Amino acid sequence: MNTLEAIAARRSIRRFKDTPVPDEMIHTVLRAAIQAPSGKNRQPWRFVVVREDKRDDMVRIMREGIDRVEELGHGLGSSRWTAKIMAHAPVTIFVFNDAQEHTPGNLMWDEPGDVVDVQSIGAAIQNILLAAQEIGLGTLWIGDVFYAYDRIIEWLGEGHQMIAAVSIGYPDEQPGPRPRKAFDEVVRWLD
Numbered sequence: 252m253n254t255l256e257a258i259a260a261r262r263s264i265r266r267f268k269d270t271p272v273p274d275e276m277i278h279t280v281l282r283a284a285i286q287a288p289s290g291k292n293r294q295p296w297r298f299v300v301v302r303e304d305k306r307d308d309m310v311r312i313m314r315e316g317i318d319r320v321e322e323l324g325h326g327l328g329s330s331r332w333t334a335k336i337m338a339h340a341p342v343t344i345f346v347f348n349d350a351q352e353h354t355p356g357n358l359m360w361d362e363p364g365d366v367v368d369v370q371s372i373g374a375a376i377q378n379i380l381l382a383a384q385e386i387g388l389g390t391l392w393i394g395d396v397f398y399a400y401d402r403i404i405e406w407l408g409e410g411h412q413m414i415a416a417v418s419i420g421y422p423d424e425q426p427g428p429r430p431r432k433a434f435d436e437v438v439r440w441l442d
């Protein structure tokens with residue numbers, strides 16, 4: 252599979268098989284992640300891998316965070332649904348920004364770090380998605396972890412800003428392509 256084929260074939264996967272994912276495959280996708288470009292080659296990404304033995308704890312923490320947000324009267328978006336997906340993914344990788352300290356007490360993600368660092372980390376996450384695609388794994392890039400931002404950071408013992416999570420496993424669905432805006436709607440050629 253070449254790069255363009257992997258880009259075209261990748262989908263967000265929200266149903267995973269129970270089959271465990273070997274650590275070596277997680278090494279492969281993380282090695283792809285750390286080959287991403289980064290502003291000033293700062294490589295601000297940090298990854299915490301949560302495997303099945305800690306999955307129940309992860310989902311409990313995520314749900315506690317979501318409950319807290321709900322008690323405070325905030326909207327929950329798709330977060331409960333996402334927590335359910337995470338509960339079935341053999342692996343979830345949490346992604347942190349090494350260049351930004353986490354301020355304890357932050358309920359949700361508020362301050363975007365340096366925009367260049369966040370772009371670099373986005374590139375690393377995309378590499379995870381494409382490398383996983385290449386080796387037959389499905390992925391879901393997750394922003395809903397922000398609903399449990401503070402709780403997750405505390406649970407993982409992290410001092411840095413959380414950027415996202417990626418759930419990974421063997422796909423148990425084959426979704427078709429999701430709609431995209433028309434090319435001409437998003438691209439303007441300057442002439």
Ligand SMILES: Cc1cc2nc3c(=O)[nH]c(=O)nc-3n(C[C@H](O)[C@H](O)[C@H](O)COP(=O)(O)O)c2cc1C
Nearest residue numbers: 261262263264265329333391392393394395396429
């Ligand atoms: C930054 C980011 C955050 C996302 N967060 C979530 C999430 O929390 N839950 C979820 O189910 N999907 C999440 N997604 C997946 C998007 O919904 C998905 O990429 C989009 O609908 C297009 O579908 P496709 O990835 O299959 O092309 C996220 C994607 C990105 C890039």
